[in-house]
Amino acid sequence: xxxxxxxxxxxxxxxxxxxxxxxxxxxxxxxxxxxxxxxxxxxxxxxxxxxxxxxxxxxxxxxxxxxxxxxxxxxxxxxxxxxxxxxxxxxxxxxxxxxxxxxxxxxxxxxxxxxxxxxxxxxxxxxxxxxxxxxxxxxxxxxxxxxxxxxxx
Numbered sequence: 001x002x003x004x005x006x007x008x009x010x011x012x013x014x015x016x017x018x019x020x021x022x023x024x025x026x027x028x029x030x031x032x033x034x035x036x037x038x039x040x041x042x043x044x045x046x047x048x049x050x051x052x053x054x055x056x057x058x059x060x061x062x063x064x065x066x067x068x069x070x071x072x073x074x075x076x077x078x079x080x081x082x083x084x085x086x087x088x089x090x091x092x093x094x095x096x097x098x099x100x101x102x103x104x105x106x107x108x109x110x111x112x113x114x115x116x117x118x119x120x121x122x123x124x125x126x127x128x129x130x131x132x133x134x135x136x137x138x139x140x141x142x143x144x145x146x147x148x149x150x151x152x153x
Contacts, residue, residue, distance in 0.1 A: 067097075068080040
């Protein structure tokens with residue numbers, strides 16, 4: 001499978017939000033949790049204009065995943081990494097991760113932090129990240145998310 005990585009465009013906010021929603025729903029979450037996540041899964045044109053969003057395309061217009069990194073001087077965070085459900089397990093996540101790590105190193109970050117969906121923790125561990133704690137879910141009181149870290153030096 002041949003994929004192209006490119007910077008997202010502001011007019012892609014809707015399709016990227018839809019991709020994030022579908023990727024989260026892949027894990028079988030119930031309607032209540034999914035609805036609670038709606039704002040967290042929504043990408044705005046302003047987010048794309050002000051942030052670093054990278055899209056993986058199989059062909060022009062066929063988005064199969066994306067990630068976003070916090071922009072300096074913010075903490076070195078991988079904010080998003082989503083893969084379209086039909087492409088999960090086909091190397092898209094690995095490609096996006098590797099590009100995010102390369103860009104983070106290019107920003108001279110010593111490490112990369114991320115708050116993982118519990119279902120994605122195994123993926124991030126396989127990519128070399130380690131769990132360094134837990135953080136409260138921003139959408140559901142009482143739920144915690146794994147806090148992961150990758151040393152970049």
